Amino acid sequence: MTTRTSWADLAANSAAENVGVGSSDSNKAAGSTSGGGRPAYVPPHLRNRPPSADPPAPTSSGPASSNDRLGQGGSRWAAPRNDYNNRSGYGGSGGRPGGWGGRSGGWDRGRDREVNPFGNDDDTEQAFSEQENTAINFDAYEDIPVDTSGDNVPPPVNTFAEIDLGEALNLNIRRCKYVKPTPVQRYAIPISLAGRDLMACAQTGSGKTAAFCFPIISGIMRGPVPQKPVRGARTVFPLALILSPTRELSMQIHEETRKFSYQTGVKVVVAYGGAPINQQLRELERGVDILVATPGRLVDLLERARVSLQMIRYLALDEADRMLDMGFEPQIRKIVEQMDMPPPGVRQTMLFSATFPREIQRLASDFLANYIFLAVGRVGSSTDLIVQRVEFVQESDKRSHLMDLLHAQRANGAQGKQALTLVFVETKKGADSLEHWLCMNGFPATTIHGDRSQQEREQALRSFKSGTTPILVATDVAARGLDIPHVAHVVNFDLPNDIDDYVHRIGRTGRAGKTGLATAFFNDNNASMAKSLADLMQEANQEVPAWLTRYAARSFGGRNRRPGGGGRFGGRDFRRDSSFNRGGSDYYGGGNNAGGYGGGYSANVASAWD
């Protein structure tokens, strides 16, 4: 491939797609806790009053009662939904029997006055029509290798129609313009609907959130009405917990989940640090079925006894490998194992990530019972949607080299619009300093990292998404999971020390089947990455510079090598590893998976995928 000239074109093409991003609903996303359409707070002493007496003023627009639109009669969903009505005061409003979950009044605010999460999308859809939604490049998802292992794997489906998700959810799927399931959805949804635990390797941007949300929402809708346990009146009992490693990712999952659960009666609440806790507590008090959270804030809520995990039926860890790495593992273990969450086998557990190192899989298996491992080929790299380039740049030359890239990109840009460029650096200080330097040199930039206030972080993300500052300098806080449409170029100004982090970073471009460009600056400091980087690029059919191959040949870099020889997959079931099978007595001692696959997978099966 002749990437030498194509990279600028790529960026320029993406720049053309960028026109008009200002109307993106992402602007709304960050305002989820302060939006204009939010109903006024009703003080607790007013909540017990009968619906007929002095109802709150109706919202200015929208349906008076979303229940009217639920079409109760004749639906096979009528029964669970009616049950749900009785439940909707559950947890939040103190579980008052027959309380304000009634169908007729305006008191069940969580439903009757549910803010339409699709409300602002109309403009966006018009601006982007073909590109953003309808034209998700599904062809790019065809022929992607998929690998499953485990006991009695349910067969995949080819259409949403084959899956019994229910009317309300199907309507939301149509509203989201999802035409057919992505590969991870085709496999993961039936597995999850069958009640099985799941460890899934799939790149974000391939429909991962929906893959674990649809079964959760559907399961809550048709599941039994929970009985509120005896607890402090202000404790709430979510039925599903979704954990993610960064605040912005939790916000994003929340926004997406709200769309999927719109008018299903299933309530989604998000809780994360850096934001006032009181508003989050109020949201929880209004009722919560699905709680999306970052670990720190959740631990806080658990210790305050404002949340109990006793009723959890579904646990999902997004970016699960990050959640279980050294920094996070104790907190996650506390939440999952040392609070009041039901054990594996009782709850249903789903772990998702684009990468799943073997050691992490071993840790993760503590949380799972007789699980199915699912690996979906990398959408981006394996289909050349992301063009990866690596350039040898000395530390002292990095800034001027970046400037060259940006100038070329600007020259090729359409209508003066600059392509969105995400620049990853190693440190928070480095991020601030590079941002300042870029601004001084005529390139509007902003930055996101852990030393900034949450407000600043969210503002930076908005400003980047809208194109106001088309350059975002970021630490690894932005490496994982964030879905930022129209990122044309990811620059690894400083390479990470872990090849998996590289995979996550470049995954911020080339999303939803679009093309993207990833440029890495490499020098002697990155010697330990040479081998893994060269291997990865080769696997993805990228042009590997000769100098990098030479580097790789003489570097040791054992830590970054992919065990098991890599292959086209982001991961491979560690249970199938022959070395593990021989030496894995500790694992079988756990008793989690006795009889499932024991010994069934060894060299011959594994070799089919090598």
Next chain:
DNA sequence: AAAAAAT
């Protein structure tokens, strides 16, 4: 060594 995540 760095980043993230509660106050």
